[in-house]
Amino acid sequence: MLATCCDDRTCKVWDVSNGECIFVLQHDYLVQYAEFSSCGGMLATCEDDRCSIWDMTSGECTYRLPQYESGECCAFSPASPLIATAYTGDEDKEKGNAYIYNTVSNQCIATLRGHTQNIEHIVFSPNGNVLATSSEDYSCRIWEVKAGECKYVLEGHEDGVSHIVFSPNGGMLASSSADCTCRVWSVESGECTLVLRGHTQGVTSCTYCPNGAKLVSSSDDDTCRVWSMQNGECMAVLSGHSSGVYHCVFSPNGSLIASASGDRTCRIWDAVKYECISILDGHTSDCNYCAFSPCGNYLASASEDSTSRIWSVAGAVASQKEETISVQPKRGHTGRVTSCCFSPSGQLLASSSNDRTVCVWDTSTADCVEVWRGHTDEVRYCTFSPICDDVLASCSADCTCRVWDMRTRKCMHVLEGHEEGVNHCCFSPNGALLASASADHTCRVWDTSTGQCMHVLSGHTDSVEWCQFSSLFDQSGAIL
Structure with missing residues (x-):
C-alpha cells in the first residue's frame, strides 16, 4: 500500500499493484503527514494540531489523539504498540513537547518536555527503546522510551534541524540542518563523532545505506552528497538536478540512490559509480x-502537482527514461485486500481479501496463478509456511483457518474451533505448527500435518489480534 496526503483535506491509500485507490480518509484540515505502522495494519495522519489513527483493514478512524498531543509529525515504534507525536502549534506552554501514546489503551504514557521551539522530526530507534527528536531550536534530543526521560541533548548545529535518522544498528544518529551540515552522533554517549561539511545551502534530508557504511544527504544547493561513515569524507557529489533536492534515499539493497527535486524530476543514481542512470x-x-x-x-514519488507516481525501477534503469507501472491482472480480487505475504523463495505472493478469497501471484509476471475459495466471510490474513512455497494458511472472520496445498491445489485442512472471527495466524519456525488468534479471546495451536487442535490458550480478556512464535531457543515453536 501507498499513502498520500493532499491539500484537499484527504489522505488516500492506494494499491501499488494496480494503482487503485483503496481508501479515501477524510479530514477537517490540511493533511501534512502520514505514516504506516511497522506491520502495515495502522496508518497515522497529521492535520493541523491533530493526529488520527486509522485501521487499514476497514479504512475507519479508530482514535483521534487530543489536540495538544499531536501535530505535524509522528512515528510508530517498530517493536511495540506505541506512537510518538510532536506538538507544532503556537501555544507556548505546549511548544516543543512530544508525546508517546499507547495505541492499544489509547493512553498518553509520556510527555517529553525540553525543546524550546517546534519539533521538526521524530523517529524511533530500530529496536524501539530510544526516541530521537529534532527541533527549530538548533538541537536534537535522545529520549529513553520506557522512562520517558531525556538521555542527551545534542547541541552543535547553528540553525534548525529538519531531519534525523538512526543508523541500521541503532548505534548512531545522523541529523541534517539548515546550517548546511550534517552531524553524526553516538546514541550511547551523545557525542558528535562527525561533522559533514560541503553543501552550500541547507541540508534537507539524510539517509543511511543498509549496512550503515555510507550516508547520503540532499540539499537546497541542487546536489546530493555521499559520505563515508568511517572518516566523514565526501565520497561523491551527485550533480544534475536544476533545483533544490528535497529528499534522497538508498534502495533496500544499497545499490541505488533516488532523489526528488524542485526541478519536477526524480533521479536514480548508481550508488557505486555515483552516476545518474535514470x-x-x-x-x-x-x-x-x-x-x-x-x-x-x-x-x-510525491509532488506538488497533487499526484503520486509509481515507477518500475528495473524498467527505468534499463530504458533510462520514465516508466510507470501498469498491471492489469487477468483475474484476482474483487474486494479490499487485507494482507499479503511473500513465499520463502520470493517467487510467489499471496494476498487475502474481504471478497472471501486468497489469491496467489507469480512475482515475476504479476499474473494471478491461483484463487483459493472456501471461506464464507472476509479473509483477514494469509501466510506461507517458512520452509517451502507449497503450504499456505489463511484465517477468516468465518471463525476458521484453512491450510492450502499448492501442489495439489486443494484445501488440506479446515481448522474449526474458534467461536468468533480469527484475526491472525502464523507458522512455527519449522512449519509443523500453526497458531491462530481470535476475537473469542483465545489462541489455538494446530498440527499442520493432521489439522488437529493441540492447545487452546485461554487468559486474554478481549480479542486477540496477533500471535507469533519465538525462534530464539529452537525451531519447534516451544514459545508463542
Missing part, C-alpha cells in the same frame, strides 16, 4: 519525496 520525468510541479518499495522493485 531521470524520472512526468510530474508538473516540485517533487517533494521519494521512497523505494521494500523489495526495491518500485519507486514512489
